[in-house]
Amino acid sequence: MPTYELTMLLRVMPKTDIVSTLKRTANTIFSTGGIIRKIDSLGFKKMPFKTSAHSLVHREANYFIIYFDAPPSRIFDLDEAFGRDVDVVRRRIYKQDSEPPEACTLADEIKPPPYRSEVQKMLEMAKKAKKPQFSYNTGLDYYPFQK
Amino acid sequence: MLRNTLLAGSSAANGSFGILSGLPNTVCVQCVRWKRKPLWLGTAKSKLFRIPERPKIPKDETIELLRLHNNYRTLVRSIRHHITEAVIGSQARVDTELRAKQEEEDFVRCVALNNEWNESKAKARDERLAKAREVRREEILRKIIAQEQLAAKQLENIEKTVKRVKEEAITFITEKNIDQAIEDALNNPVDHNWALDLEGTIHRGKYVQPQANEGQRQKRMQPGV
Structure with a gap:
């Protein structure tokens, strides 16, 4: 089962209700045969903009991230179930990055452009793509007459 | 003009x-x-009913003209016959028996040549096909080896993943410890809003610290109440 990240904004409510909502969410995940890896609370924060959800206007929310594993075929059902929950203002499920982080190339990136390897590669490509041009064989790098 | x-x-x-x-x-x-x-x-109106007068040639002149014409035709015919005879006489005679024999010989020669060519072509073809078969055999062998290597690698990856998940499994949150996990999460809010400089120092607190979830007053009615 791949790991997913559920970012969830819960509406303003007492702690007991938050706990019960989180538990409800967790049980929904467990019902699909999934497990939870971690629960992160990002605290109670102002939302970037006011949001209407389930016939109520929200300006603040409790932010949570739940890292969970679940069968990919049930993700749609999970998302739908969370969408039906009246205590959830916003939610979105992302697939966690399983790729290992790339090696740091900052030292190469902060060089001036002509010294960067990728720029040199591009120059090489441009040189290769250049079409052969007619040569006047005058020994000059410009055309001496009016064209 | x-x-x-x-x-x-x-x-x-x-x-x-x-x-x-x-x-x-x-x-x-x-x-x-x-x-x-x-x-x-068509004919003009003025010439419509005009009857042209037939030329009147005297009798003796007609006879003379006929004689001359007959003479001319006789001469031309004899010359034509003479030339035809000469042309036919100059043409080569075709000996059918000899011709048939030559054709037979030519056919035998052509068959021999064709057989020779066929043999050489068959030899070249066999060589080419044998080479192609060898190349194909090697290619298949290479692919089989690559497939086996890939399968082994995949199996290794799977085993690695299984091992990793088994190690991680002790930290998984299940129905048994979900209450404790929620409690811990609510008591320890995390803040990803920090910056890192080149020395590796973490700078926090520029932005508003998140408030703990405790002490929230419900600001509005429950939906549906």
């Missing part, structure tokens, strides 16, 4: 001026390029 010029010239030459000048007669050329009546217009 040409016609007019020439007519004018001829008239001038034939007129009084021409005689006085003492020049020889100018040739009178009259072009009738566009002046003739078209053929499809």
